[in-house]
Amino acid sequence: MAEIVPSLTTELRRGTLTLAVLSQLRTPQYGYSLVQRLEAASIQMDQSTLYPLLRRLEKQELVTSEWDTTESRPRKYYELSSYGHEVFRQLKTEWFRMNEDLTTLLKEEEDHESD
Amino acid sequence: MNLIDAYVYEVTRRLPEKNRHDIGLELNSIISDMLPEHPTEQEVKDTLARMGDPMILAARYADRPMHLIGPGLFPSYVSVLKITMPIALSVITISIIIGEITAFSGNTNVINTLIDAILSIGAGIFSVAVQVLFWITAVFFMIERSGAVKDSAPLSKWTPDELKKIALPKRTISRTSLIGNLIWTAVWATAYFNASSLIGIYINGNMTVPIFNEEILRLYLPVVIIFIAAEIAMTCYKWAVKVWTNRLAVFNALYNLIWTVTAIVFLTNPNILHPDLASFLSDLFGGSAIGATNSINWAIWTTIVIILISSIIDSYEGFSKSRKSIKPPGTKKSAAI
Numbered sequence: 001m002a003e004i005v006p007s008l009t010t011e012l013r014r015g016t017l018t019l020a021v022l023s024q025l026r027t028p029q030y031g032y033s034l035v036q037r038l039e040a041a042s043i044q045m046d047q048s049t050l051y052p053l054l055r056r057l058e059k060q061e062l063v064t065s066e067w068d069t070t071e072s073r074p075r076k077y078y079e080l081s082s083y084g085h086e087v088f089r090q091l092k093t094e095w096f097r098m099n100e101d102l103t104t105l106l107k108e109e110e111d112h113e114s115d
Numbered sequence: 116m117n118l119i120d121a122y123v124y125e126v127t128r129r130l131p132e133k134n135r136h137d138i139g140l141e142l143n144s145i146i147s148d149m150l151p152e153h154p155t156e157q158e159v160k161d162t163l164a165r166m167g168d169p170m171i172l173a174a175r176y177a178d179r180p181m182h183l184i185g186p187g188l189f190p191s192y193v194s195v196l197k198i199t200m201p202i203a204l205s206v207i208t209i210s211i212i213i214g215e216i217t218a219f220s221g222n223t224n225v226i227n228t229l230i231d232a233i234l235s236i237g238a239g240i241f242s243v244a245v246q247v248l249f250w251i252t253a254v255f256f257m258i259e260r261s262g263a264v265k266d267s268a269p270l271s272k273w274t275p276d277e278l279k280k281i282a283l284p285k286r287t288i289s290r291t292s293l294i295g296n297l298i299w300t301a302v303w304a305t306a307y308f309n310a311s312s313l314i315g316i317y318i319n320g321n322m323t324v325p326i327f328n329e330e331i332l333r334l335y336l337p338v339v340i341i342f343i344a345a346e347i348a349m350t351c352y353k354w355a356v357k358v359w360t361n362r363l364a365v366f367n368a369l370y371n372l373i374w375t376v377t378a379i380v381f382l383t384n385p386n387i388l389h390p391d392l393a394s395f396l397s398d399l400f401g402g403s404a405i406g407a408t409n410s411i412n413w414a415i416w417t418t419i420v421i422i423l424i425s426s427i428i429d430s431y432e433g434f435s436k437s438r439k440s441i442k443p444p445g446t447k448k449s450a451a452i
Contacts, residue, residue: 031141032148048167051145052175055138067140075148076141 017045019095021053022088025063028077054078062087118159119146122169129173138176142166184255192255199247205294207243209301211236216305216313225317286358286436293350300346307332307339316395324395331387338377345370364433371426378422382415 020043024034031051038045057063062084068075080088123142127135149162166172174181184192215232306313310332315325349370356363381387388411396407 030148031145046167047145047165048172048175051141052172052178055176056178073144073147074140075144 013044016095017043017049017053018057019088019091020045021050021057022062022080022084022091025078025080025084028066028079030068030075030077034078057084118156118163119143122146122163122166125169126173126176129170130177134176180259182259183252184259188255188259192251195255196248196251199251200244201290201294203243203247204240205297207239208236209298211239212298213301213305216302216309219309219313288353288357288359288436290354293354296346296350300343300350304339304343315389316392324391325389326392328386328389331381331384335381342374342377359433359436361437364430364437367433368430371430375422375426379419382419 020038020041021034024037029037031054034054035045035047035050038050054063054065058065058078061081063078064081065076065078068077123139123146126142127139130138146162146166149165150158154162212232215228215235219228310327311325311329312322314327315322317323349367353363393407393411396410400406400410
């Protein structure tokens with residue numbers, strides 16, 4: 001039973017990663033700074049998932065990217081596009097609604113159990 | 116630095132040409148960001164370990180499926196295989212059997228021919244199965260890569276109307292038995308056409324006396340051709356309707372009746388046997404003509420009885436299966452309440 005919990009948790013988390021990444025891109029971020037921000041918020045995400053995800057978001061025109069060569073080391077910065085802003089806003093609303101519904105559901109079940 | 120270059124190369128060489136340069140630069144920059152100023156080899160290794168398997172990273176960048184045929188296509192793949200495989204295998208089996216029988220002349224050894232036939236059927240089935248599997252898989256692989264199928268959505272949208280086409284198991288006509296029918300038709304038809312060189316009494320693997328009188332066989336030829344056509348048509352019809360219906364059962368019984376009557380008329384024809392057979396048999400029975408006649412009669416009547424019984428069983432099966440009505444599960448329960 002113990003082995004199934006991590007895999008189900010990963011499955012639960014998977015859908016939320018896009019939302020987490022989008023939320024951090026209101027200001028331009030480069031790959032590793034994004035990793036650090038997510039880690040600081042204790043959001044676990046494989047790097048091998050994150051970087052390809054960024055490119056996919058760019059392909060979907062939710063984010064734009066730009067190489068910054070002014071510093072000693074060139075870095076690629078990602079930022080939400082205006083379309084990305086709109087999509088993020090809607091996704092966030094969805095998330096809050098879902099979260100609320102599920103919390104209600106789980107609370108009810110808990111109360112029921114303690115009766 | 117060598118390890119990092121190798122890592123980046125391992126990722127980018129798996130990517131489409133146009134993305135290689137950009138992703139390579141980005142990975143280099145990310146990895147450098149993760150490392151301290153003057154990293155030791157161990158620190159480089161740890162960082163690369165955090166990046167993970169380059170093959171997985173490349174696959175995620177490429178956004179290509181990591182499977183041959185995904186869950187969306189798999190059901191269609193399996194059902195196409197299930198339809199195609201039995202048809203292909205029975206066609207190859209039938210054609211090899213026909214080929215072997217027509218190539219057979221009374222002069223060659225029967226046992227050798229039989230072993231030869233079994234071996235070539237085995238080889239034929241194997242190579243056709245591999246070919247069918249390969250080509251169908253290849254086509255589905257291409258559909259999968261073409262991006263026509265999204266995630267887990269099957270090829271066509273399901274509607275409840277499709278349930279009308281589903282035959283519930285009890286009334287279904289087994290495909291295997293239909294293939295068996297076709298093989299049987301092919302075997303007896305080829306045997307009939309080549310009876311004079313094929314059906315006879317064999318001594319030491321060589322045919323000595325043919326059993327049937329060629330003239331009578333030729334006389335019945337038009338009837339036999341009609342029967343072959345009818346049998347094939349019947350099998351195709353059963354294959355198409357899939358379930359036993361009352362009408363099909365009546366058809367089936369009628370066909371069996373006509374076939375049995377014809378077979379009995381044919382077998383009881385006094386001139387049916389080859390003229391040489393009687394004398395050969397009486398020689399065999401030590402000159403007793405009565406013994407020879409008795410054994411011939413015995414063989415003919417046994418054949419008639421076998422034909423009769425198998426026709427009755429087959430007709431009965433059709434009726435009993437067509438009677439089994441479709442009852443959805445739970446009907447009994449609700450009736451009891």
